[in-house]
Amino acid sequence: MAKAAVSLSGRDILDLSSLSVEEYDLIMHTAKEMKKILKRDIKKVPSLRGKCIVNLFYENSTRTRTSFELAGKYLGADVININTGSSSVKKGECLKDTILTVQSMACDAIVMRHPVEGAASYAAQIAKPVVINAGDGCHAHPSQGLLDMFTILEHKKSFKGLKMAIIGDILFSRVARSNIAAWTKLGADVHVAGPMTLMPRGIEDMGVTVHKRVEDALEGADVVDILRIQLERQQKGLFPTPREYARIFGVNEARMKLAKPDALVMHPGPMNRGLEISWGLGYSDQAVIREQVTNGVAVRMALLFLTLTGGKQVENVD
Numbered sequence: 251m252a253k254a255a256v257s258l259s260g261r262d263i264l265d266l267s268s269l270s271v272e273e274y275d276l277i278m279h280t281a282k283e284m285k286k287i288l289k290r291d292i293k294k295v296p297s298l299r300g301k302c303i304v305n306l307f308y309e310n311s312t313r314t315r316t317s318f319e320l321a322g323k324y325l326g327a328d329v330i331n332i333n334t335g336s337s338s339v340k341k342g343e344c345l346k347d348t349i350l351t352v353q354s355m356a357c358d359a360i361v362m363r364h365p366v367e368g369a370a371s372y373a374a375q376i377a378k379p380v381v382i383n384a385g386d387g388c389h390a391h392p393s394q395g396l397l398d399m400f401t402i403l404e405h406k407k408s409f410k411g412l413k414m415a416i417i418g419d420i421l422f423s424r425v426a427r428s429n430i431a432a433w434t435k436l437g438a439d440v441h442v443a444g445p446m447t448l449m450p451r452g453i454e455d456m457g458v459t460v461h462k463r464v465e466d467a468l469e470g471a472d473v474v475d476i477l478r479i480q481l482e483r484q485q486k487g488l489f490p491t492p493r494e495y496a497r498i499f500g501v502n503e504a505r506m507k508l509a510k511p512d513a514l515v516m517h518p519g520p521m522n523r524g525l526e527i528s529w530g531l532g533y534s535d536q537a538v539i540r541e542q543v544t545n546g547v548a549v550r551m552a553l554l555f556l557t558l559t560g561g562k563q564v565e566n567v568d
């Protein structure tokens with residue numbers, strides 16, 4: 251149970267390293283209550299009535315943008331989506347002016363995705379509204395990390411002692427960095443594997459064990475988090491051919507047998523099926539990938555609620 255003293259009122263959510271375990275607990279507890287609202291026929295409560303949330307996305311998204319929009323709407327807020335491809339960003343408006351323009355329209359929260367590391371942190375420095383980082387370059391994707399945490403806790407009692415395997419393109423993955431930050435803080439044993447060309451130098455300093463062979467990371471794992479190969483960020487010749495990648499590093503049903511029989515298969519999406527994950531594994535009983543998507547809405551409801559409502563804790567909603 252979350253401690254009453256913990257509050258995220260007015261807090262910018264920029265990464266998972268700057269949140270405490272007590273704050274994770276508060277978000278998990280609140281998301282559990284929010285998930286009950288998702289199961290109702292009428293998925294609407296007035297908790298954020300009168301609040302305005304702006305989704306400002308400089309990169310493409312299906313899950314994050316849509317779930318933040320639904321999260322705000324289910325809580326009664328007005329939600330505006332700015333697609334930078336059809337906004338004044340196309341006319342050359344800089345990030346600072348875009349943020350200040352949005353702020354001038356009296357919005358309460360800006361949910362921002364940007365290709366540059368630190369962009370959300372910069373926005374938080376200049377903006378009065380709450381800023382929630384929906385992914386900044388290779389740095390952090392905190393709401394993804396929190397929905398992954400929530401999904402794992404629905405299946406496993408705690409993170410303590412769990413063997414976590416994160417497989418694939420660690421170098422470009424903000425999901426990997428967010429999950430490593432949280433999972434190590436929660437006492438899990440985190441292993442990473444993938445091509446050494448896609449392994450950031452010094453990643454061991456985050457408290458993970460690095461493997462060259464995927465099989466060594468998978469051996470006895472409780473959770474297998476398969477990362478999307480970010481083809482849009484692979485312009486530096488660090489990536490083998492897709493066929494070679496799938497053969498050496500792809501996770502498939504045969505390789506999954508190395509993990510524990512009840513191991514969870516996770517993927518942040520969108521999946522490159524046949525590349526980092528086999529077609530069958532993504533549809534298998536072990537896969538919790540669609541649960542991750544559902545939980546993304548509940549966790550984002552929790553984040554908006556906790557940051558925008560003055561820290562009132564949600565109690566049982568049923």
Ligand code: CP
Pocket residue numbers: 310311312313314315385394518519520
């Ligand atoms: N996991 C994730 O961030 O997916 P989207 O890019 O579809 O938002």
